[in-house]
Amino acid sequence: MYVAVKGGERAIDNAHAWLAEERRGDLAVPELTVAQIREQMALAVNRVMAEGSLYDPDLAALAIKQARGDLIEAIFLIRAYRTTLPRFGASLPVDTGAMACDRRVSATFKDAPGGQVLGPTFDYTHRLLDFKLAADGEAGQVAEAAPLHGPTPHIMGFLDRENLIQPEPAGETTPPDLTREPLELPASRALRLQALTRADEGFTLGMAYSTQRGYARNHAFVAELRIGAVAVEMEIPELGFSIEIGEITLTECETVNQFQGSKTQPPQFTRGYGLVFGMTERKAISMALVDRALRWAELGEDNLGAPAQDEEFVLYHCDNIQATGFLEHIKLPHYVDFQSELELIRKLRRDAQQMQEAAE
Amino acid sequence: MQATIDSQAARKGWLGLLAKAPAAKLAQLWAAANITPTHHVLRAPEIGAVMVRGRAGAVGAAFNLGEMSVTRASVRLADGTIGHGYVQGRDRTHALHAALIDALMQTDAAGQVDRAILSPLRAAAADRQTARAAKAAATKVDFFTMVRGED
Numbered sequence: 001m002y003v004a005v006k007g008g009e010r011a012i013d014n015a016h017a018w019l020a021e022e023r024r025g026d027l028a029v030p031e032l033t034v035a036q037i038r039e040q041m042a043l044a045v046n047r048v049m050a051e052g053s054l055y056d057p058d059l060a061a062l063a064i065k066q067a068r069g070d071l072i073e074a075i076f077l078i079r080a081y082r083t084t085l086p087r088f089g090a091s092l093p094v095d096t097g098a099m100a101c102d103r104r105v106s107a108t109f110k111d112a113p114g115g116q117v118l119g120p121t122f123d124y125t126h127r128l129l130d131f132k133l134a135a136d137g138e139a140g141q142v143a144e145a146a147p148l149h150g151p152t153p154h155i156m157g158f159l160d161r162e163n164l165i166q167p168e169p170a171g172e173t174t175p176p177d178l179t180r181e182p183l184e185l186p187a188s189r190a191l192r193l194q195a196l197t198r199a200d201e202g203f204t205l206g207m208a209y210s211t212q213r214g215y216a217r218n219h220a221f222v223a224e225l226r227i228g229a230v231a232v233e234m235e236i237p238e239l240g241f242s243i244e245i246g247e248i249t250l251t252e253c254e255t256v257n258q259f260q261g262s263k264t265q266p267p268q269f270t271r272g273y274g275l276v277f278g279m280t281e282r283k284a285i286s287m288a289l290v291d292r293a294l295r296w297a298e299l300g301e302d303n304l305g306a307p308a309q310d311e312e313f314v315l316y317h318c319d320n321i322q323a324t325g326f327l328e329h330i331k332l333p334h335y336v337d338f339q340s341e342l343e344l345i346r347k348l349r350r351d352a353q354q355m356q357e358a359a360e
Numbered sequence: 361m362q363a364t365i366d367s368q369a370a371r372k373g374w375l376g377l378l379a380k381a382p383a384a385k386l387a388q389l390w391a392a393a394n395i396t397p398t399h400h401v402l403r404a405p406e407i408g409a410v411m412v413r414g415r416a417g418a419v420g421a422a423f424n425l426g427e428m429s430v431t432r433a434s435v436r437l438a439d440g441t442i443g444h445g446y447v448q449g450r451d452r453t454h455a456l457h458a459a460l461i462d463a464l465m466q467t468d469a470a471g472q473v474d475r476a477i478l479s480p481l482r483a484a485a486a487d488r489q490t491a492r493a494a495k496a497a498a499t500k501v502d503f504f505t506m507v508r509g510e511d
Binding site: 053054056091093097103110115118119143144146147168169170179190193194197232233234242243250254277 | 422
């Protein structure tokens with residue numbers, strides 16, 4: 001029997017009104033503006049753009065404010081909003097080699113052309129709380145030096161020239177889009193990269209860490225990590241040529257991994273790749289490690305049964321909106337389902353009791 | 361033929377500049393330029409998304425990275441010149457300004473529009489880029505080798 005139950009509208013309205021009041025907090029404290037969040041909580045904004053899969057800092061900041069700082073809730077709001085937008089088309093692949101780098105480091109080549117540029121990094125800070133920020137938060141003077149001109153070359157290019165690294169076949173086919181077609185396995189690398197770039201940072205980090213600890217170990221070096229602005233270019237049909245339609249900040253991580261060679265490949269280094277919206281370094285490195293682990297089949301490696309090698313496991317569980325949607329739905333009313341469970345267990349207990357009585 | 365290529369390159373240049381310009385700065389320059397061309401809006405400003413693509417390993421096969429918000433508009437001036445604007449973000453006025461400037465740049469008003477609007481935008485964009493590049497350059501590591509005293 002299916003029983004429809006109505007009710008709770010008043011309670012829901014009142015709950016949401018209270019939520020709005022709690023969101024505002026103490027009225028004696030000035031209200032946060034969206035611009036303040038965008039400018040001063042930039043890394044939270046970046047995470048929401050990356051996992052919400054929509055590059056729009058103002059919207060991400062608004063979502064964070066609305067979600068009271070719950071970033072997964074904010075990502076949910078962005079994902080919901082983006083489905084309302086008409087799709088004008090797809091850009092040409094961004095040229096990260098032409099990036100205006102704020103940061104560019106290599107863990108493999110000390111004297112890489114273009115040098116080691118630290119950028120505004122947390123690295124080498126002592127991770128001590130800075131109580132000055134609680135007082136005024138005024139930043140000191142920032143040093144400047146003669147700007148470096150011209151694009152910074154990709155470090156992988158140097159290994160590529162010596163054939164020491166597995167080549168990356170170009171291919172001009174239209175990539176699959178998991179926002180348009182359901183995810184099907186086995187997935188191409190293009191589909192895996194799309195899933196990983198919008199994947200939950202915590203999940204991706206955990207998977208990447210597991211490969212470092214020995215589950216499908218592939219010993220990654222960060223050949224290059226770069227963060228900066230790239231232009232986005234798109235073909236405009238009414239013009240008949242392509243134009244730049246904007247500029248976005250990206251984080252790119254290229255790893256170089258040990259590879260013994262296989263039946264078909266000579267010993268050479270292999271690659272993992274991470275590319276993520278915004279300044280999202282931990283995520284980009286994690287993505288590169290997981291990308292590399294998932295490539296075991298195409299590189300002729302053994303399947304060690306490690307979680308990070310399991311495409312189905314990784315791709316079906318990396319999306320925090322799918323995950324939280326299914327997880328959180330179990331707190332919503334299941335009265336009828338539970339009623340039937342209750343009936344069943346009572347019946348089983350009755351039967352068991354009767355059997356016992358009969359035996360006695 | 362060469363003239364077509366040059367004019368296409370120039371148009372590509374100003375459309376890219378307008379797409380990336382801060383909407384508020386463009387609105388301010390537009391108002392100050394005091395140009396009010398008679399025009400017909402062919403396509404009212406429309407907010408949408410563009411799927412941004414990357415390449416596996418920076419140079420390999422394309423993959424879908426995620427979307428960005430874009431607003432577009434088209435206008436026709438009284439003389440029939442058509443202008444298109446595609447700008448980053450969700451500012452409708454920004455897209456209309458871009459379309460109007462694109463149209464005007466194809467007319468005799470080009471010189472005036474370039475001086476009053478595009479030149480200041482170009483200068484501001486160059487300043488922003490140089491300022492970041494200068495800060496980045498100051499964080500470049502200078503390695504030095506410690507004397508090991510072996511000889």
